[in-house]
Amino acid sequence: APATLRPGDTATLNYTLSNVGNAGTPTTWWDRIYVDRGARHGLLEVAAVRNDVALAPQDRVTHSISVSLPNWLDEGDYHWLVRSDVADAVHERNGEHNNATLASLRVARPDLRVASLQAPRVTRSGDRISVEWSVENRGAIATGNWVDSIQLVQGTTTRPLVRHVHQQGLAAAASYTAVADFAIPLECSGDYQVVVTTDAEGGVDDRDRRDNRQTQMISIAQLPWADLAITSVSAPQQVIGDPARFTIGWTVANEGTGPGVGDTWSEQAILSSDELLGNGDDRVVAEYRQHGFLAAGEAVSRSVEVALPAGTSGRYRLFVVADRHAEVFENFSEGNNVGRLPQALDLMPRPYADLQVVSVAAHGTPESGQPLRVEWEVANRGIGPTDSADWRDEIWLSRNADGSDRVASFGWAQHIGQLAVGESYRRSVELTLPDGISGDHYLNVRSGGPFEFIFGDNNRGSSAAIPVTLSSSADLVVDSISLPQSAVEGELIDLGWTVVNQGLVAATGAWRDSLRLLPAGGGAPIELGSFSYDRGLAAGQSYTRSEQLRLPARIEGLHRLQVVSNAGPDAQGRRLYEHGSAGGNNTALSSGLIDISLKQRPDLRLTRVEVAEHVAAGGTTAIRYTTGNFGNAATSGRWTDKLYLSLDATLGSDDALVGEIASPG
Known part of the structure; x- marks a missing residue:
């Protein structure tokens, strides 16, 4: 065992x-x-x-x-x-x-212990040093692999530097020695602790981890560093040409404590369409590759010729960035690596015009529905003549001084001819204010069409507030309606009606009167016709119209006649304006009724049908039937009788047509 x-x-x-x-x-x-x-x-x-x-x-x-x-x-x-x-x-x-x-x-468990640590007491940032340590096992055998680490610690800041993998375990009472060479980070400065930890990742079931690390003080003097700064940027304020060609100049200086580490870096000139460097609209237009150190306090100037793609146009911000790819250690002082041209850089293919509406004025009495003359002036305040000789000025009426809340559009006024720098032209048009408006309104004119570079947003001008007075309107009312008491479907009848203008002003222009029959018992209206009137109607005056119309076929019963004056626009889109409630009293119903009867008609009926009781499939048979007219009028013309074979004695789509017989007339 x-x-x-x-x-x-x-x-x-x-x-x-x-x-x-x-x-x-x-x-x-x-x-x-x-x-x-x-x-x-x-x-x-x-x-x-x-x-x-x-x-x-x-x-x-x-x-x-x-x-x-x-x-x-x-x-x-x-x-x-x-x-x-x-x-x-x-x-x-x-x-x-x-x-x-x-x-x-x-x-027993293993018990790894850092038995010794040897490292330099003094060094400089950027220098390579050698650290040696030994680990002994004072417990049972330690199997497998584990990691020893080396860190630099200053206060609460820890910098991992080395990760050393020990392989093949360690027998009880055995030890090993390891050595690591590494460079001190350039940013380190001051007193640090070199900390060596065995089994830093806890892979060994160690009896007592308190002795798994050992430290030694080391004093680090920081190597003098470079601090690259863009101290000036120059370029023309305006470039005219297609493609655009111009010169960018800048100066880069070393404001650090020494030449530093890294003698090669890139400097880039960047165009941006906004004030932000580093977002998606940046465009690198020039790059200079530096080879060689800059001593502390030394500066060097660059001059780069730039040719942009054809069609480049716009207002840009020009930035120059030193050490664009972070190749030089600057001890976290990169905030001055970016320089900017003080003014905007305007790039354009040709000199631009700048059309501005310098004045808009109304002449006349502003009343709703009445004529008013508007006059405006357009000036070219750009740096070149217009590049076209044909454009339009738009005119509209708004409730707000900034042209918003549009009330009516009055179309476009054409301008013919180029406009030189500083020149202007005046135009005027006669327009009609919309019906039914009142209060302060504004006439607006917008010009545009020629190349204006970035100045196409200042092309609108507005008048002073125009106090529009509400005009009186006509008021058409259907005064009386005449119609016969009875009629027969499909016949001509005589209808008459009278329209009165009970408004304060004459009704001018054209309008339509529409007629329809309304069933007394309810139902869909029956349109009879629409009649245009274009002779005007003075205030207090009336007109009477009589028309002979043919009633539709197949209608019967009691009906009333409805007349609607000023029913809608005529074929030319004209309609009389009636303000407010005057536009809602244009409809009238006849007090009397018309009784419409149906015409006398024939009434064909089958009175007798004789067929055989049994017929062989594919055979022939005789069919005899009698047709009678039970109506109150004789038939006219000819018709066709059709014979069907049915399984259910009900005529339907599944029945077979077996014969057609022409009537004798």
């Missing part, structure tokens, strides 16, 4: 049984293996073995079994205890005294 194990270990235990009696054993009995923990803690069973082979006198058998110690078993000195035939299945008379045997067992 193994003499030394760790808690949780698995080992192989061998024991031999001998039958020293003079009779054979039965075929089955049980042996049990224990860890004897002494009188205080008792026996701990770790295995059981079933014997299934009989032993003849003087025979023996050897068993090999795998046993595992619990992880919770305390360290200490124990015994293996093997007991054979624990249930007394084998009758041994007076031979039971030799059924058990003991073997020593020591349970």
Whole structure:
């Protein structure tokens, strides 16, 4: 049996049984293996073995079994205890005294300890140093691999530097020595502790981890560092050309304590369409690759010719960034690596015009529904003439001075001819204000069309507030309706109606009067016609119209005539404006009723049908029938009688047509 194990270990235990009696054993009995923990803690069973082979006198058998110690078993000195035939299945008379045997067992954990540490006492940042340490095992064997680490610690700041993997374990009372070479980080400065920790990741079931680390003080002097700064950036404020070509200049200086580490870096010139460097709209337009150190306090100037792709146009911000790829150690002083052109950089393919509506004025009395003249002036305040000679000015009316809450659009006014820098033109149009509006409104004009670079958002001008007065409107009312008391479907009837303008002003323009029949008992209206009127109607005046209309066929019963004046726009889209309630009193119903009767019609009926009772399939038969007219009018024209064969005496889609007979007329 193994003499030394760790808690949780698995080992192989061998024991031999001998039958020293003079009779054979039965075929089955049980042996049990224990860890004897002494009188205080008792026996701990770790295995059981079933014997299934009989032993003849003087025979023996050897068993090999795998046993595992619990992880919770305390360290200490124990015994293996093997007991054979624990249930007394084998009758041994007076031979039971030799059924058990003991073997020593020591349970112990590994105990790794950093026994020594050697490192320099003084060094500089950036220098390579060598650290040597030794680890000894004062406990049981340590198996497997584990990690020793080296760290630099200053206050609450820990810098991991080395991860050293130790392989193949370590026997009890054995030791090993390890060496690591590494560079001190450039940013380190001051007093640090070199900390070596064995089994830093806790892979070993160590008895006492308090001695797994050892420290040594080291003083680090920081190497002089570089601090690259962009101290100036120059470029033209405006570049005109396609493609755009211009020169970018900048100066980079070393404001650090020395040349530092790293004598190669990149400087980039970047165009951005906004104030932010580093988002998605950045465009690198030039790059300079530096080779060689800059001494502390030294500066150097660059000049780079830039040619941009054709069609580049816009207002940009120009940035220059030193050490773009962070190749130089600057001791966290990179905040001054970015320089910026003080002013915006305007790139354009040609000189731009800048159309501005400099004035908008209304002339006349602003009344709803009435004419008003608007006049405006457009000036070119750009740096070049317009690149086109044809554009339009838009005119609209709004409730707000900024042109929002549009009330009406008055279309476009065409301008023909180029406009030089500083020149302007005046235009005026006669427009009609919308009906029914009142209060302060604003006339707006927006010009545009030629190339204006980035100045296309200042093309709108607005008038001062225009106090619009609500105009009086006409008020058409259907005053009377005339119609016959009776009529016959499909006949011509005479209808008449009178419309009065009870408003304060004349009704001008054109409108429509529509007529319809409404069943007295309810139902869908019957449209009779719509009639246009375009001769105007003075206030207090009226007109009477008479029209002869044909009634639709197949209608009957009592009906009223409904007349709607100013019913809707005519074919040209014209309609008379009536303000407020004046637009809701245009409908009237006749007080009298018209009784519509149906015309006299023939009424064909089958009075007799004679057919054979039995007919063979595919054969022929005779059918005789009589048709009579039971109506109050004679038939006219000719018609066709159709004969069907049906299984259910009900005419349907499944019936077969077997004959057609033309009527005699």
